[in-house]
Amino acid sequence: xxxxxxxxxxxxxxxxxxxxxxxxxxxxxxxxxxxxxxxxxxxxxxxxxxxxxxxxxxxxxxxxxxxxxxxxxxxxxxxxxxxxxxxxxxxxxxxxxxxxxxxxxxxxxxxxxxxxxxxxxxxxxxxxxxxxxxxxxxxxxxxxxxxxxxxxxxxxxxxxxxxxxxxxxxxxxxxxxxxxxxxxxxxxxxxxxxxxxxxxxxxxxxxxxxxxxxxxxxxxxxxxxxxxxxxxxxxxxxxxxxxxxxxxxxxxxxxxxxxxxxxxxxxxxxxxxxxxxxxxxxxxxxxxxxxxxxxxxxxxxxxxxxxxxxxxxxxxxxxxxxxxxxxxxxxxxxxxxxxxxxxxxxxxxxxxxxxxxxxxxxxxxxxxxxxxxxxxxxxxxxxxxxxxxxxxxxxxxxxxxxxxxxxxxxxxxxxxxxxxxxxxxx
Numbered sequence: 063x064x065x066x067x068x069x070x071x072x073x074x075x076x077x078x079x080x081x082x083x084x085x086x087x088x089x090x091x092x093x094x095x096x097x098x099x100x101x102x103x104x105x106x107x108x109x110x111x112x113x114x115x116x117x118x119x120x121x122x123x124x125x126x127x128x129x130x131x132x133x134x135x136x137x138x139x140x141x142x143x144x145x146x147x148x149x150x151x152x153x154x155x156x157x158x159x160x161x162x163x164x165x166x167x168x169x170x171x172x173x174x175x176x177x178x179x180x181x182x183x184x185x186x187x188x189x190x191x192x193x194x195x196x197x198x199x200x201x202x203x204x205x206x207x208x209x210x211x212x213x214x215x216x217x218x219x220x221x222x223x224x225x226x227x228x229x230x231x232x233x234x235x236x237x238x239x240x241x242x243x244x245x246x247x248x249x250x251x252x253x254x255x256x257x258x259x260x261x262x263x264x265x266x267x268x269x270x271x272x273x274x275x276x277x278x279x280x281x282x283x284x285x286x287x288x289x290x291x292x293x294x295x296x297x298x299x300x301x302x303x304x305x306x307x308x309x310x311x312x313x314x315x316x317x318x319x320x321x322x323x324x325x326x327x328x329x330x331x332x333x334x335x336x337x338x339x340x341x342x343x344x345x346x347x348x349x350x351x352x353x354x355x356x357x358x359x360x361x362x363x364x365x366x367x368x369x370x371x372x373x374x375x376x377x378x379x380x381x382x383x384x385x386x387x388x389x390x391x392x393x394x395x396x397x398x399x400x401x402x403x404x405x406x407x408x409x410x411x412x413x414x415x416x417x418x419x420x421x422x423x424x425x426x427x428x429x430x431x432x433x434x435x436x437x438x439x440x441x442x443x444x445x446x447x448x449x450x451x452x453x454x455x456x457x458x459x460x461x462x463x464x465x466x467x468x469x470x471x472x473x474x475x476x477x478x479x480x481x482x483x484x485x486x487x488x
Contacts, residue, residue: 074231075101077482078217079238081253082109082199084468085454085475086238087188092479093236094195101230102192103219105250107201109192110185112240112247116426116468121181123159124152124472125465126172132469136461137270137327142434143459143470146442149480150473152465162187173465202228204252207235207259207450214260214449234482236442238453238475241428242267249428253456257432260447265433265458269425271467272326273318274337275417280381284312287377293340294321296416298333307343312377317414323426324462326419330429335416341374341409350406358402362395369394373409382408427467431458441481442474449485451478 077093079086082104090102102109113121125132132147133140156166156174164187165177176183192198205225208215217235219228239253254264288311295305310319317337329335342350350373357369367390370379383390386405388397397405422428432452436445442457444450453475461467 074216075099076232077101077234077236077479078103078230078232079236079479080104080204080217080256081238081240081454082106083238083240083249083454083471084110084113084188085240085471085478086236087192088472088475089236089238089451089453089479089482090197091188091191091195092476093483094192094197094479096480096483098234098483100195100197101232102197102199103202103204103217103230104199105201105203105252106247107199109189109199110181112244112249113468114181114185115244115247116181117175119181120175120179121184122173122175122463122465122468123166123184124155124174124469126152126156126168126174132466135464135466136459136470138429139434139459142437142439143473145440146473146477147469150476152469155469155472159184159187162191171464204228204256207256209260209447212447214447233449234451234485235449236451236453236475236478236482237456238478239456241431241455242422243269243425243428243455245423249455253452254431257452257456260444260450262432262436262444262446265430267422267428267430268330269419269422269427270327270429270460271323271426271463272422273313273420273424274316274322274326274329274335275420276316276337276414277417278316278414281312281316281414282314283381284377285314287312287375288319289339289341289375291343292321293343294325295338295340296325296328297336297338298329298331304328310339315420316416318420320463326425327429327460327462329416329419337414337416339412339414341378341412347403347406347410350409351403354402354406358394358397362393364394366390366392366394366397370405378412382412385412426463427460428455429458429460431456433458440477441485442478443481443485449482451482453478 076098078101094100167177202221204219206218216231221227237253240249293307304325308321310321385408454471
């Protein structure tokens with residue numbers, strides 16, 4: 063009696079999933095636990111390569127919010143996700159991962175992390191669950207869908223760099239390839255190519271949750287400086303489009319950090335953008351002026367560079383003083399009332415002109431993708447080609463920072479996997 067080895071495994075499957083990121087892995091788990099035979103294909107041959115670096119390696123895996131809060135934190139097409147969210151809400155995601163051996167903790171803003179602060183624990187839990195269901199990630203690149211007479215028959219791909227080396231029969235295919243962000247992790251846009259082959263359109267792709275670029279020389283001068291408990295506003299042609307308090311940092315190319323990433327999601331229209339930083343949001347202009355007047359009166363012969371150290375981070379002092387027209391070595395008693403007022407103003411409104419968003423390859427999330435109008439919201443099934451499903455970032459839905467984007471991946475993956483398994487015999 064001949065035996066079938068792993069290398070000789072049968073070519074077909076009930077469900078083929080393209081992409082082993084969070085959406086693909088969750089789709090595979092739900093499809094397999096609902097009785098389907100599953101092939102999970104990924105260019106890296108491993109689960110969650112991008113997931114392992116999210117949240118600076120900590121993995122903010124969801125947000126412990128209700129449906130209303132979730133919808134409020136989506137930046138586009140939120141109503142499309144309502145059904146998928148209700149079937150796999152954050153509390154259920156949390157329950158699953160704890161059941162799979164990952165203790166969790168909830169931090170400020172209801173952000174949920176593994177208690178270990180290690181994203182590898184989340185990836186490991188997915189790998190163990192998949193293995194228990196008889197599914198493993200196979201290394202290959204899917205290059206096309208097999209479609210004949212309007213019917214989906216399976217996929218074609220390359221293995222070990224050999225085009226056409228892979229052919230899998232499957233009447234159900236889930237595309238969960240991610241977007242264009244972090245292409246080194248495998249997000250190279252293959253899913254959009256496959257979607258177009260099936261007749262789908264793809265909305266314009268843009269970076270979201272991205273650093274902001276500036277040619278202001280103060281940014282490289284302050285590179286590495288983190289500001290906490292500041293208020294950041296972003297103006298477009300003078301109109302405020304975003305304002306929030308929190309943490310940000312300067313880079314050699316501009317600004318980044320949680321506040322900036324969230325702000326970038328509001329920068330979808332053309333115009334001239336300017337970032338305005340309130341370094342002391344708890345104090346109004348008058349209180350700051352009083353503080354300056356008191357400090358300058360107590361130390362009239364002190365250099366302003368040293369006096370300002372009581373109010374400003376060291377790396378910011380030169381830029382703020384220069385904008386106020388004050389020399390670093392100027393004595394406090396030489397500063398006029400007008401220039402003192404200017405100093406207070408720049409502490410409350412330190413401006414940086416923005417030249418654009420960082421390239422999409424560096425963004426956390428890709429905005430745009432397969433239009434939600436071409437996908438059934440309850441099943442994630444294509445309205446154009448039966449048997450084709452979508453999950454995760456490849457769909458034109460994204461959200462702010464805080465665990466919401468991974469929640470999108472989990473719930474759309476679960477919806478697609480469940481539906482594909484249920485539909486395999488039709």
